Amino acid sequence: MSLPALSLATALFALLLLRRWRRASKLPPGPPRDPIIGNLRQMPTERPPLVFHEWAKTYGDVVYLELPGKSIVPLDSLQAGEDLLDKRSAIYSDRPAFTLYELFGWTPTMSFLPYGKQFAVQRQMHQSYLNRIKVVNHKPMQLREARALVDNLLHMRIGEHERYLSRFSTGVITQVVAGHRITSDDDPYLRLSKMILESLFHSGPPGATAIDFLPFLRHFPFWFPGTYYARVASEWRAMVRELHEYPLWTVRAQKESGKARPSFILSQLAEMEESRTETEQDMEELRGSAAAMFGAGESTTWSTLSSFLLAMVLRPECQEKAHKEIASVVGSTRLPDFADRESLPYVECVHQEVLRWAPAVPLGLPHRVMEDDTYRGMFIPAGSTVFANIKGMTLDEKIYHDPHAFNPERYLQPPHGRGEPHFPAKFGFGRRVCTGQYLADNSVWIAIATTLAACRISNAVDENGDAIVPAGTVSYGIGSHPEEFQCVITARSPQSAAIVRSALSCDPDEC
Template structure:
């Protein structure tokens, strides 16, 4: 039986190779040398792929004797992969030609996990458009203003919890901040304890993404029949992982809707996304059925991970760049003073804080590679042939390091976004939220969460280096974890009140939402 399985796998690879080789006479984008049959399989990075792709693009990114360094072709088991390493290439293809680059490839591993009706992974088509329309209505720029009281209170509790927690608990504190906002907005649920079921669901989502590999990047995604093989079979390891986690993923779908339905029947349901959609379903006005609604809510809860990670990156940046922290605090003091917390009404008057937000997103992107797109027809870009069905990878990490757009890209320089002559006049780093029809519909909501967290921490806290048991100052390395959600590997720091009145200000503002 084992021999038969090996023969089947080898035959499948050979067929894929022969099929893909038919069109290689056209001028594909440049890329590193590859092996017969398996292509670049032996050279594909097992970790930190965005950095490898960026270096490969710089090394092999030439075409017709002209250095382009922004479009690269890879091939694995007969499947073409196109890596876009600059913002301009991504805009040209994913936005200006979005009609043929908005699809997702099949993601067999995520299907096995049970990630159904998740907008991030959904194939492009009528179902995708229906879901996106629901999000755009609920999370429009105007609608997001309704969530400001929830976000503001969560940010103040975030500050209180950071000040009361040791360094090793900061990750849990950040997760509680983001999850508390989402639980209230999505399900009308207020988190009051550290063992809240929604916090457990949030922890589960993080664990699942950390053990299942990059979307579209596992052996099962390249050779789908592996999903049916036992986990001990070569290449089928992730199938076993997915089967083990599938029941936990299902809880994320079922629990929120079941809770809101029970509260609705009892007459004590608070306003939320799920409640409004249930009412529309009853009135035959919703675009979604109950199962799709579960997936829509799960998609929104998925926004917890990048928000949590981005606030962590901000803390890391402030430890390593204290001069930026001091400058931002002076700006806040001049506009807000020290007798109250900043509010969303202050945002337009705090341009340097806005720059810190943008630089946090650029300096260490929390979604460095994102989810691959898929080309739905053959295309030619600047003379380079892009085959139908190619995986299109927007290397966000590579874009953040593009020296033609961002000077000294490895440095944390918030003023790069200020207009000339005050700053460098460099463009905002909006590509973290995706491109074209795949751009995250929750972008305004997520940015508001990040801004109120950052400005609240800066207004009331001093973030400084931790020291070890020998009294030596710890300088954390600015490196990030691997995977879909990238998080600082070292977040050791000390967060203390900026002034004596902070504790009293916190108590007053948390008790009085208008403070």
């Protein structure tokens, strides 16, 4: 090599090193890194949202972690989430590679798609059916299902509440997606739902498992350390594929026989028929968008309602206050409906506090920044995986007083409360915000209001007659869910039980 060429190469190499040094000096703060492996040893395998939140107390609301070939940036404040994921959504809406969820078979599903044409197509499918205006059409069905839920809760054995909460959430989403109403415990959708939910709660946070950090582990035998989730994925992959295939198959068969009921899938098939486009790619987009509705709609609603029951056991005075408000508005001869929502501010406070106190997706699904970016003078490298730590944001003491406490009064204006804001990011950020947010919000609210109107939720007791107080702990996977607890649910009065039974026998528009 000639001297000028060598000098040029040396200069370019020095410039590259200087550029990397300058960028590294401006990276967000974070835990000290080991040589070569970076922060790999420190990455949490249990309760990542809480670990990230503790780190934020030391390093700030934007933390930088480095792994071999990967940068991780957890965001722990609403301000950072809104500034980056909302206001800069043009470059923060991509998804990282989900090695684990690819093994599960979730990759055709909208929630996990990279930012691009396929994602845009599936998202538009959702928005055409689940926007704020269209979801009004589902309110009569949600009202009926909420009343069926309460009737089941009033007649259940102790410990069965999870079964009926899951049935409610599945019952709503199957009618929306496939036009199928669940009427028996052996319904195939209930079986499929149970298996899918179990797989999700055993799958670890998306993009935050050992196999996501070290993708080569997918090729190792299952006994090798770090491959636990790969084994789980191999056990559940067929079930995930069935979720993608079964709803479309059944609706198409019903459509051909003239028995199909209105649904998301039927509406999409009708649009394809009208435009004369029904390619295999169209069908794959429909499978993916329908599976996303099932996967997200079932698990989040179920978990939120389970957290609601837990909160009512732990804070019985809250349910008494909410019941009195409902009674003062609707009287003693009917159940609340959606038209009563604005007249029930304390019930709304209970609803909003459940969503803040126990976010169903505490770490969100990770974003991927598509370009180098600078925020508050900190350099965020292109390709970084960015987590919105929803749980951490709900614990921000600058916004929420005593944030670990369940306290609906926090939202009331002084002197009755502190006037704290509803948590705004419960459904995510930016162009990745949950497309089913309006449907989910309506489902959770009407279930909470109907339960508070007709039921008293109390502690179960042991053999000595002493109250069994739940620990209030939650498990973490792709979502969070209260760990097993017991409660007793009884009718407020014989009249309450009769009203529920009567409401089930009439048209929702008439009772």
